[in-house]
Amino acid sequence: MDLDPTDMKPVLNRLRRAQGQLTAVIRMIDEGQDCTSVVTQLAAVSSALDRAGFAIIASTLEKCVKQDDPELDKAQLEKLFLSLA
Template sequence: MHLEANDVKPAINRLKRAQGQLAAVVRMLEEGGDCKAAVTQLAAASKAVDRAGFSIIATGLELCLAQEDSAADRAELEKLFMSLA
Protein backbone atom coordinates (compact mmCIF):
# COMPACT_ATOMS: atom_id res chain seq x y z
CA MET A 1 0.00 0.00 0.00
CA HIS A 2 1.31 3.41 -0.94
CA LEU A 3 0.33 6.63 0.76
CA GLU A 4 0.28 9.97 -0.98
CA ALA A 5 2.25 12.78 0.68
CA ASN A 6 -0.95 14.80 0.94
CA ASP A 7 -2.62 12.00 2.94
CA VAL A 8 0.13 12.00 5.56
CA LYS A 9 0.86 15.75 5.69
CA PRO A 10 0.13 15.98 9.45
CA ALA A 11 2.57 13.12 10.10
CA ILE A 12 5.21 14.80 7.96
CA ASN A 13 4.78 18.02 9.94
CA ARG A 14 5.14 16.15 13.23
CA LEU A 15 8.30 14.41 12.02
CA LYS A 16 9.81 17.72 10.91
CA ARG A 17 9.03 19.18 14.33
CA ALA A 18 10.64 16.16 16.00
CA GLN A 19 13.68 16.57 13.76
CA GLY A 20 14.06 20.14 14.99
CA GLN A 21 13.64 19.04 18.60
CA LEU A 22 16.31 16.36 18.18
CA ALA A 23 18.69 18.90 16.64
CA ALA A 24 18.08 21.13 19.66
CA VAL A 25 18.85 18.25 22.04
CA VAL A 26 22.11 17.47 20.24
CA ARG A 27 23.07 21.14 20.32
CA MET A 28 22.25 21.39 24.05
CA LEU A 29 24.35 18.34 24.85
CA GLU A 30 27.28 19.48 22.71
CA GLU A 31 27.23 22.90 24.35
CA GLY A 32 26.86 21.53 27.87
CA GLY A 33 23.31 22.82 28.21
CA ASP A 34 20.74 22.15 30.88
CA CYS A 35 20.03 18.44 31.37
CA LYS A 36 16.37 18.98 32.27
CA ALA A 37 15.74 21.03 29.13
CA ALA A 38 17.46 18.42 26.97
CA VAL A 39 15.40 15.57 28.42
CA THR A 40 12.20 17.61 28.05
CA GLN A 41 12.96 18.21 24.36
CA LEU A 42 13.89 14.55 23.90
CA ALA A 43 10.57 13.46 25.42
CA ALA A 44 8.69 15.85 23.13
CA ALA A 45 10.51 14.50 20.08
CA SER A 46 9.76 10.93 21.10
CA LYS A 47 6.07 11.72 21.52
CA ALA A 48 5.96 13.47 18.13
CA VAL A 49 7.53 10.45 16.41
CA ASP A 50 5.07 8.09 18.10
CA ARG A 51 2.10 10.23 17.10
CA ALA A 52 3.36 10.46 13.54
CA GLY A 53 3.62 6.67 13.38
CA PHE A 54 0.09 6.19 14.68
CA SER A 55 -1.19 8.81 12.26
CA ILE A 56 0.45 7.06 9.31
CA ILE A 57 -1.01 3.71 10.33
CA ALA A 58 -4.47 5.23 10.88
CA THR A 59 -4.35 6.76 7.41
CA GLY A 60 -3.26 3.44 5.97
CA LEU A 61 -6.13 1.65 7.68
CA GLU A 62 -8.64 4.18 6.38
CA LEU A 63 -7.37 3.75 2.84
CA CYS A 64 -7.19 -0.02 3.23
CA LEU A 65 -10.81 -0.21 4.34
CA ALA A 66 -11.98 2.22 1.66
CA GLN A 67 -10.21 0.28 -1.07
CA GLU A 68 -11.12 -3.11 0.34
CA ASP A 69 -7.52 -4.28 0.24
CA SER A 70 -6.66 -7.84 1.08
CA ALA A 71 -6.66 -9.35 4.55
CA ALA A 72 -2.87 -9.60 4.24
CA ASP A 73 -2.62 -5.80 3.91
CA ARG A 74 -4.80 -5.35 6.97
CA ALA A 75 -2.75 -7.87 8.93
CA GLU A 76 0.43 -6.05 7.96
CA LEU A 77 -1.01 -2.73 9.15
CA GLU A 78 -2.07 -4.35 12.41
CA LYS A 79 1.45 -5.68 12.88
CA LEU A 80 2.88 -2.21 12.26
CA PHE A 81 0.43 -0.71 14.72
CA MET A 82 1.41 -3.19 17.40
CA SER A 83 5.10 -2.44 16.83
CA LEU A 84 4.43 1.14 17.98
CA ALA A 85 2.43 0.15 21.05
Protein backbone atom coordinates in the same frame (compact mmCIF):
# COMPACT_ATOMS: atom_id res chain seq x y z
CA MET B 1 4.24 2.42 0.64
CA ASP B 2 1.01 3.67 -0.95
CA LEU B 3 0.08 6.69 1.17
CA ASP B 4 -2.12 9.60 0.15
CA PRO B 5 0.09 12.72 -0.14
CA THR B 6 -2.73 14.83 1.34
CA ASP B 7 -2.84 12.58 4.40
CA MET B 8 0.93 12.62 4.73
CA LYS B 9 1.39 16.41 4.67
CA PRO B 10 0.64 16.82 8.41
CA VAL B 11 2.77 13.75 9.15
CA LEU B 12 5.70 15.23 7.24
CA ASN B 13 5.23 18.54 9.06
CA ARG B 14 5.28 16.70 12.39
CA LEU B 15 8.44 14.82 11.37
CA ARG B 16 10.14 18.05 10.31
CA ARG B 17 9.32 19.60 13.69
CA ALA B 18 10.70 16.49 15.40
CA GLN B 19 13.85 16.77 13.30
CA GLY B 20 14.28 20.36 14.49
CA GLN B 21 13.68 19.31 18.08
CA LEU B 22 16.24 16.53 17.77
CA THR B 23 18.78 18.97 16.35
CA ALA B 24 18.09 21.18 19.37
CA VAL B 25 18.63 18.23 21.75
CA ILE B 26 21.98 17.46 20.14
CA ARG B 27 22.99 21.10 20.42
CA MET B 28 21.88 21.20 24.08
CA ILE B 29 24.04 18.17 24.87
CA ASP B 30 27.00 19.67 23.00
CA GLU B 31 26.57 22.89 24.98
CA GLY B 32 26.36 21.03 28.30
CA GLN B 33 22.86 22.19 29.19
CA ASP B 34 21.12 20.74 32.22
CA CYS B 35 19.71 17.22 32.11
CA THR B 36 16.15 18.26 32.88
CA SER B 37 15.96 20.47 29.79
CA VAL B 38 17.58 17.82 27.60
CA VAL B 39 15.24 15.08 28.80
CA THR B 40 12.19 17.33 28.39
CA GLN B 41 13.13 18.08 24.79
CA LEU B 42 13.98 14.45 24.12
CA ALA B 43 10.54 13.44 25.41
CA ALA B 44 8.98 15.97 23.02
CA VAL B 45 10.90 14.43 20.11
CA SER B 46 9.82 10.96 21.12
CA SER B 47 6.19 12.02 21.38
CA ALA B 48 6.31 13.72 17.98
CA LEU B 49 7.74 10.60 16.37
CA ASP B 50 5.15 8.40 18.05
CA ARG B 51 2.33 10.65 16.84
CA ALA B 52 3.71 10.62 13.30
CA GLY B 53 3.91 6.83 13.37
CA PHE B 54 0.39 6.55 14.73
CA ALA B 55 -0.88 8.90 12.02
CA ILE B 56 0.74 6.77 9.31
CA ILE B 57 -0.74 3.60 10.78
CA ALA B 58 -4.15 5.26 11.20
CA SER B 59 -4.09 6.40 7.59
CA THR B 60 -3.23 2.91 6.42
CA LEU B 61 -5.79 1.23 8.65
CA GLU B 62 -8.49 3.67 7.63
CA LYS B 63 -9.10 1.82 4.37
CA CYS B 64 -9.69 -1.41 6.26
CA VAL B 65 -11.80 0.06 9.07
CA LYS B 66 -13.92 2.16 6.71
CA GLN B 67 -15.35 -1.08 5.36
CA ASP B 68 -16.84 -1.80 8.81
CA ASP B 69 -17.64 1.79 9.87
CA PRO B 70 -17.88 4.22 6.95
CA GLU B 71 -18.65 7.13 9.30
CA LEU B 72 -15.30 6.89 11.12
CA ASP B 73 -12.95 9.74 10.14
CA LYS B 74 -9.15 9.94 10.41
CA ALA B 75 -9.21 11.96 13.63
CA GLN B 76 -11.49 9.43 15.31
CA LEU B 77 -9.39 6.55 14.04
CA GLU B 78 -6.17 8.17 15.30
CA LYS B 79 -7.81 8.87 18.67
CA LEU B 80 -8.96 5.25 18.87
CA PHE B 81 -5.49 4.00 18.01
CA LEU B 82 -3.83 6.37 20.50
CA SER B 83 -6.08 5.05 23.25
CA LEU B 84 -4.16 1.77 22.95
CA ALA B 85 -0.81 3.44 23.74
